[in-house]
């Protein structure tokens with residue numbers, strides 16, 4: 262089996278803190294955080310607290326259906342936050358990983374229709390990503406096990422995906 266990169270809860274706490282510090286130190290002052298669900302939910306929450314920012318917009322994006330298996334293109338799925346909520350604002354897009362980068366490219370293009378300024382922050386960046394994040398703390402080309410999704414669901418995975 263290919264090597265896996267494991268992120269622990271403890272390391273997650275450290276990394277989101279360091280990312281927030283990098284964002285702050287760069288001088289960027291976002292008005293709103295756009296969280297890409299579901300992978301970006303926990304990173305976005307942690308970074309929002311660290312930046313003392315309360316304005317959150319959740320975009321519900323679907324792309325992967327399994328490990329390495331994707332839909333043809335990323336797409337917004339309902340219910341999703343109202344993209345008009347970022348009109349005229351400085352946006353920080355937060356996700357877990359830029360892998361192919363196609364999800365983040367899709368989200369960034371969507372935000373460009375409304376936001377005045379956009380930057381992207383991720384925990385992990387992979388070298389093949391078509392989108393270069395403005396802030397990335399960790400780098401790998403392995404499949405990453407995140408602490409929120411590395412265990413089977415408690416229903417034994419019975420719900421429809």
Ligand code: 5GP
Nearest residue numbers: 300325358359360361362363364404405407
């Ligand atoms: P991308 O569009 O950059 O290929 O990836 C989109 C989403 O797929 C990521 O936000 C993440 O939720 C999921 N994903 C991509 N690569 C990995 C990975 O290595 N591990 C896990 N657990 N999820 C991934």
